[in-house]
Amino acid sequence: MNFRTKGFLLLLLGILPFTHCITIPLTPQPLAIPQEKLVEGFPEGGKDKILVIPIEGEIFERKISGNALTKDKASLVSLVKIQLALALKDPDIKAVILKVDSPGGSVTASDLIYHEILEFKRKKGIPVLALFMDVAASGAYYLSMATDHIQALPTTTTGSIGVIMFNINAKEALDKLGIKSMTIRSGPNKATGNPLEEFTSEQRKIYQDLITENYERFLQIVKKGRPKLKESDIRRLADGRIYSTNQALREGLVDSVGYFEDAVTTTTKLPGYRSSSPGLPPTVVFYSYQKSVPENFYQIESNSAEKNLLENILPFKTSPDYRLHYLFSP
Template sequence: METPAQPQHQTQPQPQPRKRSWIPIVVFLSALVVACVACVALAVLMGRSVESTAESIHEEAVQGSGEWKIAIIPVTGTIQESAGGFTTSAATPESLKAMLDQAENDSKVKAIILEVDSPGGEVVASDEMYREILDFKQRTRKPVVVRMVSTAASGAYYISMAADKIVANPMTLTGSLGVIMEYMNFSKAADKVGISQVVIRSGEFKDIGNPFRDPTKEERQILQQLVDEAYNQFVNVIAQGRKMPTSRVRQLADGRVYSGQQAKQLGLVDELGNLDKAVQVAEQLAGIKNAQVVRYRHSVSLLSLLSSRLQMSTEPDAMKILRSAGYDITPRLMYIYRP
């Protein structure tokens, strides 16, 4: 009698220990490092400037290969105190000073050409740039020639008064000699949507320029006095720069724009021509020939770009639109051409 076969027990495979993956840990640590670096960079940007403007200037060869150099310094865009925030194209006193300092420290630079293409801008910034040019000339004795490009109006003409000579294209738009103060008035729109503003003030004129109401007669007089003072300063700067009687300047400074050709006939510019003409005039003033012409440029660093974007992100969209169009909700004195 056969013994029945005993069932065979199959040995179950033992689970292998799972290999630990280091990829998530590496990814986490990398993200942590990036976040820390970003926080440090943000703190630096918020606390101080991490990079001097002068270090970001480089030269571009334009023409010539002589021993001595003529440096072209661009003055492009709206003139304002700071270029950060709402615009990528602006001419500022800080930027101009940095380029003038570089030209001063370069012993081979014998003359400056300010390449002006601007409608003007803020009164204070224009005056600061004007005085920076005068100080540069006094310190270095290097001649300064202005080359007007498409537009060199109002505040841009103001700063040109510090130059030794002015060269304009016959079709350059210049002039617009005068001052403007403007601000937005939302009173009618506020009435339509039922918005009112409560103002508690320490004095009668503390909220002068309030955009939610019309200005009073007395407020208009106060603001007009400021405009008149800035206008008189503009007239005096032109009279000194062009060696022209103030009475004649006032005849010309009624706010209208002139072509380069008209400006030459009126004595507002010295020569008509392009860059070659400006170089020729600069060489004559400096007593040199066959100069190497270079153009200064600002290199935009990543940190300065991040700083600009940070400023933009903290400003309301409505304000960005108004500022990019050249308007503000608060009164500001402007040497600017409004087409």
């Protein structure tokens, strides 16, 4: 063991005794009042408004806590729900454009946003268009099945229809070091996925059944969202591969190709778009928060929430992720 390694271990050992008595409180921030802003490049038009809602980054249903080097990330499901709720109350909003730039995320979060969009359309009765930016894959494609039209940029990467679960097995390597699992369980499959133990054929089947069930759900969602596609074509396309814009358009996975101004024009021509100021262009807006976003069902923060000091100074100290994912992850 060299000097630098010894020094790091001594520092770590010096910190550990205090990790249970030193905490960093997370004081709640005042709730923000959303500000409606014009999208740059689109001057204020008539009374009609088109709301742009960004769906960017990996899709998760819960808030992701940061550490000393990273910031907290708000729940994307929560942010989308908040903006849809605001749009529901505004009679001047005649359509919504989802600005989608995401590789997907958890199965549950993708499905929740899909559900929220469908509920919004049912209550509001206005069109929703998905505009695919750089990447709109897997879970991002899943939730876009709730929209009325999908437009992609000429350079978009999309597809990746499928389910994935991440895991590793280090038993062989750890056996060489004399490290063995001491897990005590109530049944042989209680610790399924333990990286310190052999992954049995029965345990593999357990995971595969979960994957298959959620994959079949994905296919049914695509079937509802792309009614012109035959089920045999959907299954052929849904082998996990990604598609370019031209490929996706040719296969019927997207409806059109264009840029943001094209999406605005297309949105005004969709069924359900009812202008209250004919002859005037719509005003394109988005919601902006300067402080923390309001809490809702998908993001309820405790006033007494605390972070362990070690989690703040060690960015690699994270909990394992056992969720299923609709995620493009090469």
